[in-house]
Amino acid sequence: MGAGEGLTAGAAQTTAVEVVDLAVTPLRELNQRLHDLAGGRPGTRHWRVLNPNGAHAVACGIDADVEVEVAGHVGYYCAGMNQLGTVRVHGNAGPGLAENIMSGLVVVDGNASQSAAATGRGGLVAVNGDAAARCGISMKGVDIVVRGSVGHLSGFMAQTGRLVVCGDAGEALGDSIYEARIYVRGDVAGLGADCVEKQLREEHVAELRDLLARAGIEDADPADFRRYGSARELYSFKVDNAGSY
Amino acid sequence: MASRPWNLRESALFDRTVIAEIQRAAREGIYDIRGFGAKRALPHFDDLLLLGASVSRYPLEGYRERCETNVTLGTRFARRPLELKIPVTIAGMSFGALSAPAKEALGRGASEVGTSTTTGDGGMTPEEREHSKILVYQLLPSRYGMNPDDLRKADAIEVVVGQGAKPGGGGMLLGHKISDRVAEMRDLPKGIDQRSASRHPDWTGPDDLEIKIGELREITDWEKPVFVKVGATRTYYDVQLAVKAGADVIVVDGMQGGTAATQNVFIEHVGIPTLPAVRLAVDALTELDMHRQVQLVVSGGIRTGADVAKALALGADAVSIGTAALIAMGDNSPELEEEYARIGSSAGYYDDWQAGRDPAGISTQEDELAARFDPVLGGRRIANYLRVLTLETQTLARACGKSHVHNLEPEDLVALTVEAAAMARVPLAGTDWIPGRNGD
């Protein structure tokens, strides 16, 4: 099953699914069982989590090729440090969604709160609703695709990776950005220090098309986006940049 | 050689160092960045004295009567607390700030005597994990190199809120030290000046820190102790909040704590000295009934076994060394005087760790310089130095009649100055007076 499929509908249930109800099962048990699958150990590959009710750290620290569907809203740090796993949240996510994700896929049907995909180093984080402030803060290689809008200071100190926003972006986009690339289709309320609009060339259009496809977004034309990146003026401490520090 | 005329008087306010700095600022237009900790004189453990044995208190015999030094860190929640043989650990210093062989040496030396080292603001290197038997892995605002595999390989996790040299500031590494390897580990372009965040990217405040610590525990299945490190400022509140946020261990780093690169004004003018910080931290823990349940590690200017003993007497469970460890490995050694002179410095004064041109091969990323540093010899030096610190601490503790260094207590101390008496809350020697207590 490719990442583009099943991003809005539930995953096709052709295999055994382990159902865990957080209203009766402690979160610790869910996470431990998911961790026990690391290193290719045998076990159920498909999980469904019920009644998250805003719990924190749901499905965090996964290190296996498993698929976890969460039926409801989650709190902070859902899928934190995810590696190889696929986590789908059928609801909203609190702050720090998929923070420091290493690889794999995390999808949120609803909105994501602050610092979504913070310091992420790989994989794909797809938000079908809006992401809030600081989306992609300090990102280090993750790809983030937001169907809606992102809040202020998104892409703050973004080092590498790609952030795609189909809606609008808030103030101070890409403040202090390094080498990450940001694409926005809607309005940008304001650009941060050292972040400038750059030319959308062929290779960027291709990159954008690929990212949108991987996120299952079919109704967005890459040509409608603008590209933003570092002006690279802050790469060496210079007195002339004193105003930016 | 003509000597300076005797009628010339230097200003205490505008002395030569200050004049040089003002003129440098005027030429370069940027603040002075340097390594090392606060260099100015501050109230410190030197201003306290231990009350040895007397007619009323009996000492322990050396050799035969044991004075134990072991410490357990992380008893509150972790399944596998750290068991250390000595109450001295190696503080967090990054690969990037230090060369790879230097990090290796720290690991070798610490392992030889049964204590821990700590990663720094750059991630975990394989050398350090391989050579350090007990390794504490830092989670900093930058999150350079952070990954769950290393988190799981670590023996403990240290959430860094701040450090003594720059409470409120972030990490700094200048372009010359961003080598290929450092750049790769930190996901940065080579050769640029690294900017670092001062706040964590995904939490702010103790209420959210509690949730973050919860996540770290969940990811690592509640095995490892979680430390919280703060630079000493509002230490009383910080320690209480760290306890409430769920810390197993709290590390308090006084303003004397070192750094590899920070603005000079930050180092010298922000934070409080280690001496009052220890007392405040212990007060905070005691009031929550958590002293010894949540362990306290103190750093910032620990140099000798006397510093160790006094910090323990004030209530710390252990101390941590940074600057002292680098010096033990050869930093500021007189043998390098000629080389220091060539880079505008001098043995005993060298603090340009940020420049990465260290002739000792410790705070550099230049292959040629780093190659001069022998990690095996460095490891031996660290082990020797740690042994001396431990022996000195034991000597003093035995003289005070203690069979375990943790039995040192504040009542074993007196102060030489009013400031130290007030800060440490111990009486001025020869008096009952503790300034500030009881409204006097």
Next chain:
Amino acid sequence: MCGIVGLFAKTTEIEDSLGTHLSAMLGQMSDRGPDSAGVAVYRDPAPPGASKLTLFSADPLQDWDALSAELGNRFGGSPQASIRSSHAVVVVDAEAAEAEAWVRGAHPELRVMSAGQAIEIYKETGRPEEFVRRFALGDFRGSHALGHTRMATESRVTTEGSHPFSTGLDLCLVHNGSLSNHNRLRETLRREGIDFQTENDTEVAAGYLAWRIREGASLEEALDGSLEDLDGFYTFLVGTVDGFAVLRDPIACKPAVLAETDDWVAMGSEWRAISVLPGAAEARSWEPVPGVVYAWERAKV
């Protein structure tokens, strides 16, 4: 640092069960605020010409009946004190400002927690679950309520230091965050005649709003003013006689979630606090944009 919650009823069912829901919301926020808890409930408005005071006494043997008799003598009528733990609510036959001033003067040993037509403020040290039990919070019926669970940062854990702080008649404030210029501001406000009981930063914010409103600003203008005059990190939830307002500072590091259904509007520091409400799963939820005042009030008839 803290947890804050707010609930505004749009139907009589929710009004009738306001206390039950508020208790559940507070319980969800006890991890982030274990030191003390407090609520402001808007209910049972006093008749015109009369007003309601909530009073706190540190004395477990406080003679509230004697106080009620005194108030009856002074202002007329026969007020009855309605007692919950260390607090008592009394309806006085006088305007709120006058009643409050009299109590402060005649009984300095009591603390006036709130004054107005509908507001009642209860706050105490101890865990939120304890607080809910001690004050029988589940009983309350009312139009809207705010709640707070506290993790004290730079001031002591005391009853006075707990939130909500009352900023004026029928007005109150709960806060999650940490201000950085409150000490100088406190001195400035003192010179303007505002009283402070604690070293708490939130009390300064509450005093600032009270001062602005006293000087003629609307609640919205006062909140907009705080964006300029208050420095630091904050999510504010302000209660008024008609409803509540939410404001986040421009940097917006502290969390805030808003949610709305046909039956209620709710605010919480975390979704967990809102998840306990009926119909939460289908609610429209969103995060307040920093620097923008969000306000709900019931239509004035």
